[in-house]
Amino acid sequence: MSKVIVIRYSELYLKGKNRNFFEKLLIDNIKSSLNGIDCKLKFNRSRYEVYDFSDESEIVERLKKVFGIHSISIATKCDYEIENIIAAVSDIRLSGTFKVDTNRADKTYPLISTEVSARAGAEILKNNPGLKVDVHRPMNVINIDIREDGCAYIFKDRIACAGGMPVGSSGKGLLLLSGGLDSPVAGYMMAKRGMRLDAIHFHSYPYTSEKAKQKVIDLAKILVDYTGPITLHCIPFTKIQEEIHKNCASNYMITIVRRFMMRIAERVAALSGCGCLVNGESLGQVASQTLESITVTNDMVKSMPIFRPCIGMDKQEIVDISVKIKTYDTSILPYEDCCTVFLPDSPVTKPTIRRAEREEKRMGDFESLIAEAIGNQEIIHIEKV
Ligand code: ATP
Ligand code: MG
DSSP: OEEEEEEEEOOGGGOGGGHHHHHHHHHHHHHHHTTTSOOEEEEETTEEEEESOSOHHHHHHHHTTOTTEEEEEEEEEEESSHHHHHHHHTTOOOOSEEEEEEEESOTTOSSOHHHHHHHHHHHHHHHSTTOEEOSSSOSEEEEEEEOTTSEEEEESOOEEOOOSOOTTSSOEEEEEOOSSSHHHHHHHHHHHTTOEEEEEEEEOTTTSOHHHHHHHHHHHHHHHHHHOOEEEEEEEOHHHHHHHHHHSOGGGHHHHHHHHHHHHHHHHHHHTTOOEEEOOOOTTSSGGGSHHHHHHHHTTOOSSOEEOTTTTOOHHHHHHHHHHTTOHHHHTSOOOOGGGTTOOSSOOSSOOHHHHHHHHHTTOOOHHHHHHHHHTOEEEEEOOO
């Protein structure tokens, strides 16, 4: 008899030819998530099993962050003869009501499911005075899984995990990562669909501080638990912002800042093998996220899609996810973002592409500014600790 952690993945996307590819990715991601923990991992008929460990709590916490895992259970594993199953359930302690649910994958097993449940249930009742059977609405369910390989698994809870698809199954995107609440959540949502991420951050030193940049690095460090390693491109944006401030109408400042971010992000994405951009925009949240503003910034990017997974979310929904994924406390630290530098009193809420282009013309040759910013980027590789 031994203690194991059973890992179940969602079968939905595993149909057909891609099955091996997905399974291999998932097992690689599980292995790297358990890095540094003393345990073993085995693959067995559409399930993974962790065994030979001493403390399950850290393993459970890490597995909960691996996309592609549907649920896990901490189980007792034994040879499937009924005497062993009875012995395995004999130290279960419960109160209130319960039922036993048996699932018999091996149809040649000498007892039918209801007989196994009845015998195990009788043993549990014997050891738990006051406990009652309730097959309709039990407070506790003890599951017994009888497998074809001669083993039985006995477990109580199915611990819900992150779901989604294994990271690496949906290409790579470049996340525009500010220090705010929305963009880390946007990155999490794309990783959940299997996307690997790099990140790009624009900073305007000395208008923004070292602490503001560190905050973004800290956010990326939290994200890597879900996304795997992230290469963070830190782009010096001061000169471009100063030129915009000097030459362009102040109510167009934010619109044009955003257009430059998009221009640079698209080029960095192409250079680093990313097939899309990802940002944290949410429709109507602020002046730069009206339909008209998004149209004018979107216009910059021609060669790849821009994904905005937060576009239809309320702020509270975004906050709830950021609390769940533990980026919230870092995101709310009060360090200035480059978008707050030279902030106009009344940014335009209905900008037009033509007017934005006219304003940008006043900056003269800005191509060299873009090339210089990309050339002077700092690249930081962020790995799981
Ligand atoms: P967030 O909470 O993600 O900062 P926000 O509500 O502050 O979002 P904006 O400041 O309008 O919204 O930014 C919209 C999106 O533009 C952000 O979600 C992010 O993807 C991108 N962005 C903004 N500032 C930066 C920056 N300094 N570096 C990289 N991306 C940025
Ligand atoms: Mg912001």
